[in-house]
Amino acid sequence: MREAPETHRASSAIKVLGNKNNMQLPIYPEKEGYLLIEDRVGDLYDILEKIMDYQVSIAAQSGPNLSRPRKYLEGWDFNDLATCRDIIYPRVATLKTVGKGWVDFTRAIHAITLFGRRFGEVIQPLGTGLCAKWTKMPKGMYYLAACGYDLKRIMTMDGDPECNPIELTYNILWHNPHKDFGTCECMVEGQEKKHSDLVQVLLPSTFNKRLLNNSPAPLEDCSAVIFGHNANFKWFWKNTGHPEEGEPQTSSEESEDEFHDSGIGSGLGSSTPKGNGGSWSSRSQHPSNEGRETFTRELYTVGIVCALQKELLAVRTLFDVRHENLEMALRDTNHYALGSIGRHKIVAACLPSGEYGTNAAADVVSHMTRSFPAVQFCLLVGIGGGVPSRQNDVRLGDVVVSHPTDVHPGVIQYDLGKILEKNQFQRTGSLQRPPRFLMTAISSLMSDPERSSAPIQSYIKDIIARNPEYKHPGVKHDMLFRVGYMHHPACATCVRCSGPQVKRKSRSKSQPHIHYGLIASGNQVIRDAKTRDHLGRKYNILCFEMEAAGVMNIVPSLVIRGICDYADSHKNKMWQAYASAAAAAYTKMLLSVV
Structure with missing residues (x-):
């Protein structure tokens, strides 16, 4: 390091x-x-x-009449974050009266509270000019320590360091009760050897007129400031409202010799906001065993199926919350990724490594719907081969969404049928349409004049930030060769392919376009441009893939495919990761309106 x-x-x-x-x-x-x-x-x-x-x-x-009581300080358990637990849930520490003086300040700047031990040793003043009492953060005193570097940045954004008294942030004043900032009386010659109370005080802006003679505190980047209750300043904060004059009143339930470092101890519990938005509850419990939101298999209503691991990785990256594994139904061979996207609880699964096609997909979905009986619909999310034409400007990285067209339900199984005389193929059978509530959600997306592709771009960036291999390969690698020009066999990609290409207008941005229309599904890998164009013209197909036909009649489904190739001899894996990210991003955007 x-x-x-x-x-x-x-x-x-x-x-x-x-x-x-x-x-x-x-x-x-x-x-x-x-x-x-x-x-x-x-x-x-x-x-x-x-x-x-x-x-x-x-x-x-929390409105003005529903504000949280100051004695309930909400935060998170450091151990939860350090050990990467899937479900991060809030805690609440119950503060004693002397510990409420800085709560409004931390809430005003949305400071994150981590409950743990020995945090007082993280911030220490530098130099040797302080007495022994103040060279380390005092423990068990309900103090808030802050670096001068951070305080100056906070004041620059939302406060005013030139005011007297200093406005630390909106509606919060910084009062220095001690005339000499940082100098303890025990170090002054001729003075009785006693320690000063160097704790700084935070007050609401209504105290402005009372503090006209406040001494401004000099701040250096490497300085440390301690806020809290100062014994020489006879004001204290209540649970709500403004501070009151006098000594803090200690109830029998909060004996002053029962301080707990950082609130850990009997005061630490789980916190759950109730439905009215203003009431808060706290219950004492051990942080590692209880208080988590527990889920059962009956609560998951949305299924996602991916054919490849890279497709599922993109989906899992966009989970808002990841859930712990659950016990599966007997003889279920799937492995599931559980989580939440928006208001939906998601169960996602991938086809077995090395398997693909309609049969493998049907097996995975059958197990899923048996283990998770409340699944209302399934999304098949991943990659597919595009069918570009004059009518449909489908390009690599775009997204194709199955949508009913004419007499077709959104997906057709192009390889299911019978051979007639003169080797003519007649397609037979039909698949279910997508559920109506998904179609109305798509209508809402398509008709919203305020909605752009910004959410998709943002979600793709989230995936790339954690998985750089999912970045856009570059427009120069999006090559559509004319029918008849075969791929150069000496390279995995098309770096040596120099045949004639189809001329297309350049796009101003490299963001994915969304296409709605017919998707062809079957057990054959299409790597022939003539076959692609023949079926494309016959059914007005936008995309080829290999799983949907095995799923559509088992559970109501929608197919979402990122275009990774043009279903010709130039098919390769260069665009697969980005196309997976684009499909996952559209999925999250769609679920936000379902």
Whole structure:
């Protein structure tokens, strides 16, 4: 690991984690390569974003008359995050009266609280000019420690450091009760050897007129400031409302000799916001055993089936929350990935490694619907071969969604039928249409003038951030050769293919276009441009794939395919990862309106 240029500063950790050399260091081997520090950092950022979104949403629910009591400090268990548990759920610590003075400040800036031990040793003042009492963060005192570097950034964004008293953030004032910032009386010659209370005080802006003689506190990036209750400042915070003058009142239930470091102990419980958005409940429990939301197989209503591991990886990356595994039904040979996307609980499965086609897909879906009886519909998400034409400008990286056309239900099985005289093939049989509520959801997407491709692009970026191999291969590698020009056999990709190409107008952006229409499904891999174009003209097909025909009549389904090739002799794997990401991104966008 390469250290930061300056160690033991507020920004040092970020500079270590963001170092390009450090990001590429392997942690442990996986099936394909290694898990890198970059991957772990990406996971932590993802968790952090979800926690922040949760806190912001809870703050939005709490109106002026439904604000959360200050004594209930909500946060997360450090051990949950450090051990990568699938379900991260909030805790609540019950604060004593002297510990409520900085709660409004942390909520105003949406600060994330991590419950754990020994955090006081993380922030320490530098230098030797302090007395022994204040060279380390005092423990068991319900204090909030902050680096000067962070405080200056907070004031720049939402406060005013030039005010007197200082406005730390919106509606929160910083009051320094001690005339000498950072100097303890025990070190002043001629003074009685006693310690000063150097704790800084936070107050609402209504105290502005009372604090006109407040001494501004000089801030250095490497300084440390402690906020909390100052024994010499006779004001204290209640559960709600403004501070009151006087000494904090200690009830019999909160004896002052029963402090717990960072709230760990009897005060730590799970927190669940109730339906009215303003009431909060806390119950004492051990953090590692109880309080998690538990799911049963009967709660999962959406199934997702992928043919390849790379397709399922893209889908799983976009889970908002991942769920723990459940016990499966007897003789179920599938392995499932469980999680949530929006309001939907998802069960996802992949075809057995090395198997493909309609029969393998039918077997997977049959097991899924037996183990998860509440599944209402299934999405087949992955890659397919595009059928470009003058009418349909289908390109690599685009997304094709099955949609009923004329007499066809959205998917046709092109290889199911009978051979007639003169070797003519007559297709037989039919498949179910997609469920109506999915069709109306698609109508909502197509008719929304405010909706652009931005959500899809954002979701694709999320996938690429954690899996760089899913990035766009580049427009120069999207080559549609004319029918009759065969692939050069000496290369895996088309770098040596130089035959005539179909001229197409260039697109201004490389984002995927969404096409709705007929998808052809069968057990044959189409690698012939003449066959592709013949079937394309006959049925107005947009895409070929190999699983849907085995699933459509088992459970109501919709097929979502990212285009990875043109179903000709130039078929290769260069676009498979990006096409998988595009299909997964559309899936998440669709589920947001279902």
